[in-house]
Amino acid sequence: MKIILSIIFIILNIYASELIDSTTCKGCHPTIYGEFYDSSHRKASIFENKVHKAMWDLHPDKQKESYTCAVCHTPTDLELLKNLEENKKALPSNNNVQTQEAISCVYCHSIKDVENHAKLNKNVISEEEKVFYSANENHRDQKNKSFKDEVSLFGMMKEKSGSPFHKIDYSNDNFYTGKMCMGCHSHMQNDNNFDLCRMDEKGAKDEETNCISCHMPKIAGSATSIKITKEHRFHGFASGSKNQDLLAKYIKIDFKENTNDFEVSIKNEAAHNLFLQPLRLAQLKVSILRDSKTINLDTKSFARIIGKDGKPTMPWIADSEIENNMLKANERRVINYDFKLQKDDKIEVIFGYYTVNPKMIEKLNLQDDEESKKFNIIFSKFFYAK
DSSP states (O other): OHHHHHHHHHHHHHHHHHHHSHHHHHTTOHHHHHHHHTSTTTTOSTTTOHHHHHHHHHOHHHHTTBOTTHHHHOTTOHHHHHHHHTTOOBOOOSSHHHHHOTTOHHHHTTEEEEEOOSSOOEEEEOOSTTEEEOOOGGGTTOSSBOOEEEEETTTTEEEEESOSSOEEEOOOTHHHHSGGGHHHHSEEEOTTSOEEEEOOGGGGTOSSSSHHHHHSOEEESOSOSSSOOSEEEOTTOOOSSSOGGGGGGGEEEEEEEOSSOEEEEEEEOSSSOSOOSTTOEEEEEEEEEETTEEEEOOOEEEOEEEEETTEEOOTTTOOEEEEEOOOOTTOEEEEEEOOOOOTTOEEEEEEEEESSOGGGTTTTTOTTOHHHHOEEEEEEEEEEOO
């Protein structure tokens, strides 16, 4: 009997550890897993994110052998977090957790609440085993929904509900307002108590428009293979670096022709400043197509430059803003072009961004990384002179 119990105990432990692996989720959520696998969440570690690695290679904490970025970039690496907490050597290893599970499915769906702190907020993780949080307006009153066959139409129709592998808690308000994102995406201060980035938390309080509704919009496709649904929340996480086409609808560009000049207006309809990461550089490019010629007008740049003593620096040194003309939340910016249009001129307007400001490419040793150097087009449109 003892041998049988031991075998059962081993099997249960193997099963429990397997559940932590996001590939387990793939069995019932193949579409969502596919999106997650190509996302910036799965690729958050230094082994999958070249820009993050470039920053880490220059960070003074690397010399101290203390990967403090792990709290948000690889929270699934429990051994690394434990070493950090105990002030031991804590450097990321090129293992399965770092490359496949940096921010895992289980981790995000276990965020019970978020504690507010000055430098960086903290995620409060649920200790309930195999109970995961999710959002479903039709089941919001259910805290421990389990797998069962639901009968309707006088017993004529049956459909499956819940999961046979875990319970689901639909009652957590944070998964409806987007507050569950605010542990890592609210703000971050360096040792100079300077905000490297800060999100307006009003965007994580409204159930209609919030982090989740914008960055995880509902798209076609079933959320699970157990119960077929028409749509699901996108788990590729639309952002400045991935799936930015889903965010294009929050950029509105208009054109106005005057007698001797013209105007292009750009509006940021997002609930926060357009780009929060100080490495980003957004640009508005305008060209006139006249007959067979192309006339390129001055490019307008939008950036938030941080530094010290009036000069740009790396984030851990910065104590002030050097420049900030980034589009603010719900701001409409009008740019005037001192250029007289002719009838039938075709005006091409392109808005996009660089993941890394070209001025920082060499400093970060990213000269050979084409993705970092690429200009990513978010929005393009043609207008015609009358």
